[in-house]
Amino acid sequence: MSEQIRVLVADDHVIVRTGLKLLLAQQDDIVVIGESADGKEAVETALSIRPDVVIMDLSMPPGTNGIEATTQLKRLDPAIHVLILTMHDNENELFRVLQAGASGYVLKDAIDSELINAVRIVAKGEVYLYPSATKKLVENLLQEISNEESPSTYKLLSDRERETLVLIAKGYGNKEIGNLLYISVKTVESHKSKIMAKLGLNKRHELVDYAIKRGMLDLDYYT
Template identity: 60%
Template sequence: MSIRVLIADDHAIVRSGLSMLINAQSDMEVIDTAADGKEAVEKALQYRPDVVLMDLSMPPGENGLSATGRLKEAAPEIDILILTMHDDEEYLFRVLQAGASGYILKSAPDMDLLTAIRTVKSGAAYLHPSATKSLIQEFLQRVQKGEEIDNYNVLTEREQEILALIAKGYSNKEIAEQLVVSVKTIETHKTKIMEKLHLKTRPELVRYALKKGLLDFD
């Protein structure tokens, strides 16, 4: 089965070029394109692609960072690969926190982009080599400072909200009703939360939430 890709970029020539590249692959197909973040979210929710290739900057419309956060809350099962000109760790951390599965530069070779699409579709994260170096340096600096490594800030706002509700004892069905989403969506969020926090059981989630001060029942 082909990897179904939605391309979001404000330049028509870029959308056309990327479409030609991706459609030339035997295991991929472009199902549609979008010119800004708002259109990308709308079409992603309509067509449910496997991967959204999201440009980070799309003036004057909604940017890729904002769209990524909104789309991951609405459809966490859709993987988002950020395509950008910015080789800057500030952008890297912001897109990962928003829920993106990968980050690749527009200057990267075509084969790297295709590899990135296949990687995020497989469930793994893809980071451009320079981005990986930034992450490692940041990690080592925090270790050297004696800081505890905590992935809580990598969770989206919706994932943080669901984590607190799970820890308070609400079932997936109850959380789904409270947030007006499907049970399947909650289950997908829960899986992502446990992956990001490197936790395996519900009791571990509860202990983590207690440590983070998330069990305020007021």
């Protein structure tokens, strides 16, 4: 890495890009060497000018979003570090960002000093997460450890209940699930209640999270 941290700013909003460039220009150790308005352009520009850090907006419709762009860029040049910028404090997005290869995740409403600090940390090859994101990761790790130490709740489900759970997680309604499994809506609701009781869950989105974290959406049940 050069003496100054070389940064590429990728965001579909001109005002945001301008604000970021003005903020970064005030730092003696940071220089903005390029900007992009969408994910595809961000990948192409980054491969051309080779910045130390790409500040990548998570949502850049239409076309290639921040996660897709990060995945492509890290595959083509792992040495370029990516710092994701987003408006949403979302746990699922956080895990997807890290899986894509990003080195950091910052909320757009973060104070200026936090963003600057994140750029400097990521440029060193380290990982930066805003405080609440770190807390979520720790909580998730502790939950996984707890699940590993206790008997697997998945084993408590019958084959039919597992099929029902997968279809629920894939977004099918009770009537659609009934048609796919050749059972009544009442039976679907009964399976759903038993699944929740066995897994200790109370809401539909918790069932979806459970299925996603255990890779159940890869199961090819009637899809």
